[in-house]
Amino acid sequence: MKLKSVKEMLKRLCLAVFIVAALSCQADPRVNIVVSVNDLKPDMQQSVVAKSLVELIENFHYQKVVVDDAFSSIVFDEYLKALDGGKSYFLQSDIADFEKFRLTMDDDVRSGDLSVPFYIFNVYQKRYNDRVNFALKEIEKKFNFTSNDTYTYDREKLPWLKSESESNSLWSKRIKYEMLNLRITGTEEAKIKETLKNRYENLISQSTKFNQQDVFQIFMNSFTGTVDPHTSYFVPNRAQEFNEDLARTFEGIGASLQLDNEVVKIAAIIPGGPAFKSKAIHANDRIIAVAQGKDGEFVDVIGWRLDVTVTKIKGPKGTIVRLKVIPAGQELSSTPKIVELVRDKVVLEDQSAKKIIKTVNSGGKSYKIGIIQLPAFYADFKAMQAGDPNYKSTTRDVKLLLDTLKQEKVDAVVLDLRSNGGGSLPEAISLTGLFIKSGPVVQVRDRRNKIEVSEDEDESIAWTGPLGVFLDRFSASASEIFAGAIQDYGRGIVIGNQSYGKGTVQQGIDMSRVISTTDKLMLKGAQTVNTKGSQSDAKRANPTRTNAPEFGQINLTMAKFYRVNGSSTQHKGVVPDIEFPTVFPKDKYGESSEPRALPWDTISPSQFNPVASLDEVKRKLIALHQERMKTSVGFKDLQEGIAEFAKREAETSITLNEAQLKKERDEQEAKSLLRENEKRAAKGLAPLKKGETKPKEDIDFIRDEGLQIIADFIQIK
Incomplete structure (x- = not known):
């Protein structure tokens, strides 16, 4: 149900696709491009996962998908778009050579053969490396800033670059534009060159940290995105990130980290976490080494990938991690201080429900209105299943906030769901139950056309007063279920923009549940036999966090949502009672802009008892x-x-x-x-x-x- 799945993942990954120079070369007999013998290659586990994903999609997806040549053709285009959507790296000759793979990707993935997507990536790797090195040379060039040249930065609808000379012209203009941006701010020429040189050298540095898991993730995004916009596969580390985001909790030290010139820097300290309580580390401090337990040896982490360092720092609650830290403002050559922290469960309160109170004057009277800002529908399922009485969830948090708002005697409550991309379906149902006595909240139809009605069975109501819901174009999924139910019951007024229109249901499936015992034993045997390379190097290349799904996770579309009035939220979303114009056009933003989105349709309405009819009230509100x-x-x-x-x-x-x-x-x-x-x-x-x-x-x-x-x-x- 998460909106930020395929699209946002592609953004994050594609921004990270920075490729290192080849050391030696050989020719692939199927194409004309020469590529590096050091290029990335798939492993056996990825082969097994790919085969299993095809079986899952064909047998369990809502639409009864067939992975055939037509499917392969779309995957082919999506993969090229994921790698080079701006058409700034590949040449027309590359694309012509790749065409022989257009109708074979379905057969390859079905058999577990990932050589083609890795091959295409490695050609991209060579092109990328060429362009970054060309850019570094162009920085030293003297440009004429009085000519009437233009730089075309959006090439999505243009043809692929015809030749290296055409590519050189484009990239020369790109560097000229970046210089020009700095010139018009008053930056001196020497500083401009230094800034751009550091920028592009940093791209090369980051490229050295790219690994086979990243390539597999990008390709599988393209593969699952061909099924529908919200079916998505996550490699182990990204699966854990997704699940932690949904739970709004994780186990670690409670610090947000970022990479700054090859060194891990603390971007922020999360209130309430071990780092916050220790008062020993602060924002902008830098971590140069990490050790496990009281006696473990320190491992230098300068130059490491950020996710690998995070893997070292995170860990189970109650365990010890020691850090060598250079305080903010001190040189890296300074003597580091050693900080020992006991990992704990960290709650992301800043990403949880919170309240504010606003006073509004109307008709000569003042009204206190409580606003509950809800960024997502979250739930810590792991803690809930373990019987933790204080497990984190949207409904529990909102219930507490409503209790405090009642004590502060507010006249109305508004739930602000703007940019809330969804999350947990059970939380959308239980949250609705805080505002209605009982009854159906949402209908779900599966691939066999079986309809299940999910109801609020708790007759207690946490807030009986006037209620409003704010939506925008990026309110999706669970947000639409909640807002649609409030609207259908006549329980409150929905205000804002037409929502996203994500009316499909995804189930998160740990791939270890579907991979056969035979394949698992085969992989285990292969890992035992393969003793090449040091274990530490392998872990650095493909880090796996504690509790991350070993084979990754697929969020598979298996059903569709319908409001209690029988209308699907797919495509159309929820249209507010009082609607504002929006800057985001529907043909470019929202489910209706997705070429492979499931269609809108209707089913029979549920039997429910509306709280009130607000039609006349809405007409008056619109007029005012x-x-x-x-x-x-x-x-x-x-x-x-x-x-x-x-x-x-x-x-x-x-x-x-x-x-x-x-x-x-x-x-x-x-x-x-x-x-x-x-x-x-x-x-x-x-x-x-x-x-x-x-x-x-x-x-x-x-x-x-x-x-x-x-x-x-x-x-x-």
Whole structure:
């Protein structure tokens, strides 16, 4: 049910595809490109997983998928797009050579042969390496910034590059554009070259950390994405990341880490975790070595992949990890301090439900409205199954927040589900139950057309007062189930934008459950026999976190959601009672923009008893809202923002003339400053001056007008 599955995974992975130079070469007999003998290759476990995935998809997917030549053709295109969606690396000759594989990928994956996707990746590796090295040479070039050249940065709809000379021209313009961006900010030429040189050298450095698991993940994203947008496979480490995100908990020291010039830096300390309680490490400190237990030897982690270092630092609750830390502001050559921490369960409170209270004036009266901001529908299933009475869940957290809001005597409650991509289906059902007495919440139809109705059976109600729900284009899945039920029952007012439209159900399947005992024994035997390379090198190349699924996990689409009124949330999502215009067009954002999304349809409605009929109330609310919008500065700004966004979306190139680019940027900044100051004036805030940093003030037009609508709702009721 997670929205951020295939698409977001592709983004993160593709940004990481930085490839190292080849050391020696040989020719593949099937193609004309020469590739490195050191190139990455699939392993036996990936072969077994790939075969098992085909069986799972064909036998259990909701749509009864057939993995055939037509399927293979789509996988082929998706894989090339995943590697080089901007068409900046591959040449037309590469694509022509790859065409012989277009209709064979289905047969290869079915048999566990992954040589073709790895081969294509390795050709990409060579092209990428060539381009980065070319870019480094171009940085030393003297450019003319008075010419009227343009740089086409969006090449998605253009043909593949015809030749190396055409590629050189494109990349020369790319470097010129990056230099120009720094020039118009007033950066000196020497500093510009230093910045760009460091940038591209860092890309090469990061490329050395790429491994076979990354290649397998990218290809399997393309393979499962051909089935539907939300069926997705995760290699072991990414499966654990997904499950921790869903649980909003993990076991470790409680620190967010990032890589900064080959060194792991602490980006933030998570409140309540071991690092926070120790007060021994802080944001911007750097970790240079890690040791396990009180007596384990320190392992230097400078230059390691970030995920490998994270694997060393995370671990089971109650175990000890020791860190060599260079405090922020000190040189790396300084004597490190040694910090010993006992790992514990860490709760991500900043990613959990939280509340704020706003006072709204309407009709001469003041109303206190409690807003519960809910970023996802989460649940710590592992802790729940273990009988932990304090396990983390959306419903439990919201229930506690509602109790405090009642004590503070709020007049209404709003659940803000904007950008909430979904999560746990049981949590969507139980959360709905906090606001209705009992009854059906959602219907689920499986591949055999069997319909199951999920109900709230708890007759207690946590909040009986006026209720609102905020949605936007990125509210999806569980958010749509909750909002749809509230709307169908007439329990509250839904406000915002039409939601994403993800009405499919995914089940997370640990691949170890479906891989045969014979294959497991074969893999175990192969690992025992294969003694080449050191064990530590192997672990660094393919790290596996504690408790990560050994063979990864597939989230397989196995059913569809339907509202209690019988309408699918697929494609159409939930249309708010009071709808705002949105900057995100439906043909580019949302389920309806996905070419392989399942269709919208309906089934028979459930038997349910609405709380109230709000049709007349909604008509009055819409009239009051529309009247306010006639003179609303915020609404005018929203409409201007939509027009500006559409204009930017349509652009694919940019001028490389310094004077022209600076003029365009200055005009854009002046326009943005004017719009910002109009909004600030309407809120009674002081105007900003040119170049002044924008304060972190609470300006949110959609929320503020939504609260005004809720205040109207209170009065009308």
